[in-house]
Structure formats: structure tokens, C-alpha cells
Amino acid sequence: MTAKVDWDADQYLRFEDERTRPSLDLLQGVRLTAPARCIDLGCGPGNSTELVAARFPQAAVTGLDSSPDMIEKARKRLPRLSFVQADLAGWAPEERYDLIFANAVLQWLPDHEALFARLAAALKPGGVLAVQMPNNLAEPSHVAMAETAAEGPWAVRFAHATEAREPLGSFSDYRRWLMEAGCTVDLWQTTYVHALADSTAIIEWFKSTALKRYLDLLPAGEREGFLASYRERIARAYPAEPDGKVLLRFPRLFIVATRRAA
Template sequence: MVWSPAQYLKFEDERTRPARDLLAQVPDLPEGIAFDLGCGPGNSTELIRDRFPGATLSGLDSDENMLVAAAKRLPGITFEKADLANWVPPAGASLFYGNAVFQWLPNHLTIFERLMGALASGGTLAVQMPDNLGEPSHLLMEETARSPAFADAFAGKTVRRNPMPGPATYVECLAPQAASIEVWHTIYYHRLANAEAIVEWVKGTGLRPYLDALPEDKRDAFAADYTDRIRAAYPAMSDGKVLLRFPRFFIVAVKA
């Protein structure tokens, strides 16, 4: 799957706010490298740099386009290509920060255990994951994929990401290695120009796997069908704008 930094950053302010909210709950860091995992185009890395200006900082991502954009944005920071599903973290890290990345990895509970084990005492695992599979924006992706016009193209393919377990599962996973754990949900309401703006938003993330799974000559038709469904699900307000409801799940765990 290839990601587009330009598409992702069309809604940079809205996407960066949860990253900022997550970072605000991270306590002071011990000595050690701070890692931005799934750094994307560097917007979250920039926040970490500004919050902890004395820290040694490294950004990781699996997508070459995102890494190029991040390095251009922050030339003084080290960025490297890595697959977080099997990346082996170095011991003694001060921070593992993952904003909107781990929802894509089915085995992220195992990864969290590995990351906690690699933190220095007093180091922090900070994670934010969209928890929006039950929202119309995502339910309608599946509905469109199952419709007669596209069902054959998706036959035998799994493109929907796995549902997340409940908060207690994360607490139980992290507790054996943690001095403290905080978990919470925040629901953001984004006021967007119209239904088409919602589609542009999800083209940068959740809709991308569906479009990539289709033959190129079916992608525009899929997007058009999906847009019609979004328009019905998100009626315009009196000013013509629409409100996108977006739940997100947060974890901040400090190593014992």
C-alpha cells in the first residue's frame, strides 16, 4: 500500500490535533532516544522535537514517500524505513510514540509488549489509534465494497482493518511492565466543507486500501458510489457544512 503525503496533509491541522493531545500527556523523559513510530510526513515528529528540544529523536515509517516528506520537513532529524510489525527496538529508549499507526497492525498488542520491554525505566509508550470502524465513514466503505458493482472485485480480499479490543485488554497487556497506565477516548467533531471533503479526508487513510484493491478502471466509480452514500449519511447543516464524528483511543504507559 502506497501512501500520499500530500493527500494526508490536506487536513494537517485536524490530523495533528490528536497527536498534540497525546503528547501533552507524556511526562518528562529519561535519557535515551525518542522514537516517532509511523512518523508519516513528519508533522508528529515536529511536535516531539518542539516538546523535548534536548532529546535525540528518530522517525520510522514503512512508506518511502512519507519518509522523503518527513526528511524534507525536518532535515536535522534521522528518519529510517522500518516495518513496525517486526522491528526490533533498541534497549533504553526514552519514548515510543505512535500516532495513528498501530491500528493497521493486527499484532499490535505483542508489539506493545516488546516496546515496553525496550523502554528505559521512566520511559513512555504513547499511542493514539482511530477507533472509528463503527462510524458511517467506515461502515459505508464496506457497504460499497459489498454492493453488486464491486463485490466481484473484492471477492477473497480482506481490506478492512481488524477491530480493536476493549480498553481493559490494553491495560492488562501493559500492566506487568508499567509504573502507570492511562487510557481514554476522545471524540473529535470536525466541521468540513461538504461530503466530498469527508471523502478527501479518508482517501488519505481508511479508504486507501479499498482503492488500492481495485483495478484502476473501477476506482473512480467506487469513489463516486461511496461519496453518494456519505452525502446521505452526513447531511449538510444550515451553513452547508457537515460534521465528521471521529472517535480516537489513547494510551500513555510509563515503564516501571
């Protein structure tokens, strides 16, 4: 939605292992040997920044996030690294980077054609832009959010709000945009299947991200009703397995673009 919100680092970290795995997989696709300057865009509480710093210990690694809570947690977690609170939408670095790492953040920004060209221009020749973005707007978890928002007494509160996320481009779009920006491109999509305790755990997962943007537009008295309606839809969409677990499908798009030498 259009409202400006801060992210809840503690809620986000309730599923740290599951949220960190895509960062590990993305980093596996980075073919750099000795980068000097790296930046983790949308660094969150520092779990992805920690991976970048461990992979490239000789590099100067910086984390950037717009959330004060996330930056505070990242600085406590990694006191020897540099963290900057800034809005990525207006980020304009003065120097180029060997690695721009962006795990689960660029999906929140519009106009990806211009955005990816801008990020590619911030790479040194031979530098890498490594991106992972959730591609789950068509999944039951997000369809249920939209349906819940459109029904019930709270619907009027969302009537004039725009969606927080635009659908991602196609594989062809990202490959074309980055090739036009002077990069070679590797891209793939992985659907993770997370076995969570129950349907309530799915709600807790999204409370720190997509669902939070709906809840922040509601007064306290309407949030429980909204969540109860959403919970009913989630329970139908994600039936329990024989062991009681529910399976959250989570597709993610990966892009590793290397800027060609000038």
C-alpha cells in the same frame, strides 16, 4: 486490505491541522522531563515528529515509517532529524527508548496483546509509550466503505481480501496487557468533531488512509464508480449543517503507559 500500498503524503497533509491535533493532545499526556532517546513510530510526513522534537529539544529524536513518500516528505521538512524507512511489524530496536510515540499507526497492526508487550519491552525504566489510535470502524464513514465494497460489480475484487484493520481491544484489554508488561497505564477516548466543507471533503480525508486501501485494489475504470457509490452513502450519513458544513465524528483512543522501574 491485504495489498501492500504506499501512503500519499500530499493527500494526507490536505488536513494537516486536523490530523496534527491528536498528536498535540497525546503529547500533553507525556510526563517526561529530559528524555535522551525518542522515536516517532509511523511518523508520516513528520508533523508529529516535529512536535516531539520541539517538546524535547535536547533529545535524539528519530522518525520511522514504512512509506517511502512519507519518509521523503519528513526528511525535507526536518532535515536535522533522523528518519528511517522500516516496517514496524518487524521492528526490533537494539537499544531502549525514553519515549516511544505512536500516533495513528498501531491500528494497522494485528495481535495487539503481543505488540504492546513488545513495545513496552523497548522502553527504559521510567520510559513512556504514548499511543493514539482511531477507533472509528463503527462510524458511518467506515460502514459505508464496507457496504460499498460488498455491492456493485467490484465486489468480486474484495471477496477474498482480509480487512486492513482489526477492531481495537477494550479499555480493559489495553490496561491489562500493559500492566502485565510492567507499566502503569493512563487511557482515555476523545471524539473529535471536524467541520468539513462538504461530504466530498470526507472522501478526500479518507483517500489517504482507509479508503486508499480499497481504491488500490481496483483498476482505474472502476474507481470512479466505487467513489460515486460511496459518495451517495456519505451524503446520506452526513447531512449538511445550516452553514453548509458537514460534521465528521472521529473517535480516537489514547494510551500513555509508563514502564515501572526495575
